[in-house]
Amino acid sequence: MKYLVTIVLFFIGFGKGFAQSGLIPQPVAYHRNSGEFTLTALAKLSSDSGVPADLLKLTQEQIRALTGFTLPVTSAKASISLKIDSLKVAQPEGYQLRIQPKSIELIGHDPAGLFYGVQSFVQLLHQSKNLRLPASQIIDYPRFSYRGMHLDVSRHWFQVPFIKKYIDLLAQYKFNTFHWHLTDDQGWRIEIKRYPELQNVAAYRKETLIGHKRELPHRFDGKKYGGYYTQEEVREVVRYAAQRHITVIPEIEMPGHALAALSAFPALGCTGGPYQAATFWGIFDDVYCAGNDSTFTFLQNVLDEVVELFPSKYIHIGGDECPKTRWKSCPKCQARMQHQGLKDEHELQSYFIQRMEKYLLTKNREIIGWDEILEGGLSPGATVMSWRGTEGGIEAMRQKHKAIMTPEPFVYFDFYQSLYASEPTAAAWYTPLSKVYSYEPVPDSLTAEEASYLLGIQGNVWSEYLATEAHAEYMIFPRALAIAETAWSPKKGRTYPDFLRRLRLNEPMLKRLKVSYADGFDELxxxxxxxxxxxxxxxxxxxxxxxxxxxxxxxxxxxxxxxxxxxxxxxxxxxxxxxxxxxxxxxxxxxxxxxxTVSKATGKPVMIQGSPAGNFKPVNPRIAVNGVQGTARYNTGEWIGMLGENAEWTLDLQQTQTISKVQTNVLRYHWQRFWEPTLLQVWVSEDGKTYQQVYQQTEFPINGINPVNGQFTPKKARFIKLKALNKGIVPPGEYGAGNKAWLLLDELIVD
CATH class of the missing domain: 2.60.40 (Immunoglobulin-like)
Incomplete structure (x- = not known):
């Protein structure tokens, strides 16, 4: 209530009515007045004693980069004044910006709030004509305390100048956290002085996959790839980010995604190796041995150096996608389970995470982990990043644990943002800007008390298919701007059309900053x-x-x-x-x-038995007869998928007709766990009770879309039944062995 009173009092006496700003994120309140302020080289900056010198310097640099002139700083009254006053601005990280024809006053609750006010001022300058700013008043403060963006530098490595550019862009749009994913199967990217093998061996892979991992045969470029950040470079990045009020949270993966580290220290794996850093993308069975005390000694020594480099409250320890295959057959891991009284390998993972958490607590640090750390029992002080949907975050908050929402269907930027065929290769799925903007991080199912454990929201950028800086920017922007607005701006009053209006006003700034953003958000x-x-x-x-x-x-x-x-x-x-x-x-x-494709089946009733799952659960069974076939990218919503189950569809033509062909498609990509059926059959019936088999197929040799052209002697039929037997479990030696296989079918075509 006090915030509302503050806003009302702020706007008393400004009688020109409300207008729309061009700012992203949208401010809490914006009021347009008559007149303009024109910025010239004669303007000066003044500040009170609480304004940090480096913030003043940064303000000068940002204005100079845009205008070409440096505004001098004076202790006397100046046309642009910067102040810190926590009484006038009650909200942490908040600010008030008042632009009048002859002066500008910017007041921050704290240095961070003042900095964000400067970012709004700079954004307005980019949108101005001839540096003329409309007279206006802004009150602004964040919705969430955690506003994050992630970057994976293990699969593809981005050098320090790009990291700094990324931080600049995050700061411009009021993010306050950079989640730096530094280690994974494909490369170790941070110098650890105690273990030089991590720099000399684990930081490099012998070659890199060409194209998408689903494509067969796998092709490689034959070129050694890698690199790492020296500790001095890490310190520079952390310092650079801190000046822009961004906290850098490092991620050191454990117990899975460890192949790069194991390539340098094979004794830390369950089998003893040899290992090599992965040259393609996916999940691998070889992980840190949880029964080996040397594993914990190694990781503790690594973290000793990590916490010295990163002053962040949190250290991210991963905890995701850790297969238990090696642990099940490892004598040391089984002995650990017996000694600790652990009933299964999930509890062994929980033991692993809790042991590392206890160690980090001795360093006055807390852990963040992906939502798999819930399995087997959650560490007492852990914060959960909910990525496999929202369920993990909801469960964590119900257990009174802090959570950060980062659900894959909405905020993963390695997914396609357009369905146009000319889009560059991406991981999978389809996450357009509109879908990112539609995501609401506070679940309706939680009470107000439970929801209070939600720290905020984060967008994730995995780099398997992001080989260049330009491609990374193309995938990140402008989708990151939608996250910025959700994280900062009040839920009420935000609309997607208005966000797009402001995005178009931001395009000149993105171009001046040489951001290779995706500009197709208005496409059909x-x-x-x-x-x-x-x-x-x-x-x-x-x-x-x-x-x-x-x-x-x-x-x-x-x-x-x-x-x-x-x-x-x-x-x-x-x-x-x-x-x-x-x-x-x-x-x-x-x-x-x-x-x-229009056929006799189009629009007719179809019944799908069983339970289609995941991204392949259709909104309506009529997807199977809507005239649209699925694509090799499998992200258009046209494929219907059964996980470990057989498929059985029954089509009603609504009248008896003579038919001679039934068609569909089967999608086979073993490297995505998409397996062909062991048998596919077509049956027909006139009465829906007595069926006759008219076609069967057992061979589906194509890696990709396998057409099913079921031709047969003309038959009279009203009902058509399509049956396909699922592979069931992925066989040993295949990617994802032991997991349930997907069976994917698309459009049913009858002639």
Missing amino acids: TDSVSVASDGKLAVRLTTTLPQATIRYTLDGSTPKTSSTAYHGPVSLGKSTVLKAAVFAGNQQQGRVFEKAF
Whole structure:
């Protein structure tokens, strides 16, 4: 209530009404007044005694980078004044910014709040014309105390200048945490002076996978790859970030994702090796041996040096994706379990994490781990990063543990942000900017007390397919800006259309800062509905204001004379639809293209037995008959997947017809645990009771999409049953051995 009173009092006497700012994140309150302030080389900066000198210097540098002139600092009254006053600004990290025709006053609750006010001022300068700022007042403070972005430098290594640029961008958009993922199977990236083998051996892999790991045969570039940050470089990054009020949290992975470290110290693994840093992406069975005391000695010695380099309250210890295969057959691990009275390997992992947590507590540090650390019992003081959805975070908060929400479906930026075929290779799935912005981190299922354990939100950037700095920026921005707004701005009053309006105003700044951001957020998207008569209705959408969509159905590229879109496009036969967005006579972005297949099955009722799972659970069973086939990227929502279960679909043509072909597709990617069925059959019936088998297939040799072209002697049928037997369990020696296999099918086509 006191915050609301503060806002009301602040705006009393400013009678020009509210307006919209161009700021990201959206401020708590913005008020536009008449007049403008023009920044010139004659302006000066003044500050009170509480303003740190390095903040003043940074303010000068940011203004000089944009304007070309350096504003002098004076103790006398100046046109731009910076102050710290925790009474006038009650909220930590908060600020008030008052722009008047002849002066600017910026007041922060603390140095961080003052810094964020400067970032808003600089952002407004980037959006100004001739450095003329509209007179206005802003009250602003963060929604969450933890506002983070992550970067994996193990799979691909980014040098210090890029790390600093990344930190600059995070600071500009009011993030306060940089989660630096420094070790993994593919490379160890931090110098540990006690163990020079980590720099000489573990920091390098002999070669790197070319293309996506699902592609077979695997191809490699044959080039040694790697590098690491010296301790001096780490200190420089930490210092640089601290000046920008960003805390750097290091991640040292354990007990899994340890192949790089084991390549240097094979005695720390269950088998003794030999090991080598992984040359491709995935989860590997070889992990730190939990029964070997040398493992804990090694990790404690590593952490001794890590905590000296990073003053952060938290140290991230991973804890995710740790297979128990080696532990199950390791005499030392089994002896540890027996000695500690642990009932299974999950409790052994909990023992491992808790032992490391106790050690870090002696260093006055706390641990953060991925949500797998919940398995087998959560360490008493641990903070959980919920990545496999929201369930881990919810469970942690119900147990009164702190949590940070970072769910894979919404905030993983190694996923595709567009479904256009020309997108560069990404890990999988589809996370457009709109989906990132839609995520609300406070679960409805929690009480207010439980939700109080939520520290905030983080976006994650895994670098398997990010081989260059430009590609990394393309995947991160502008999606990171959506995270920034969710983390900082009040939930109420935020809308996606207004976020896009402000994003467009931010584009000139991103270009000046040479950010290779993805600018296709206004490109066409589509949705398809299907009627029982087999006709499709295709809806096309763009978020670009006052744009015209034009389309063709004859295979030609849309141009200004092509048919203008005014509503759903009706399709009654198989067609390739192409469309493009136009602003006036100028095409905006890429051409949209999609093939639609209309058959006797299209729009007819279909029943799917069993339980489709994960990302392959359809919104509606009619996905199987909506005229759209799945793609090799398997991220469009058209594939229907069974995890360890058989597939059985029953289609009702609603009247008896003569048919001679039933088609579908099977997706086979063993390196994604997508396995072909051991047997696929097609059965037909006139009455839905007595079925006759008309086709079967046992060979699916293609690594990718395997067409099923079930041709047979013409039969009269109303009902069609498609049966496919799941592989069940991934066989020994294959990727993911021992886990349930996926069985993926898509569109059902009948002629």
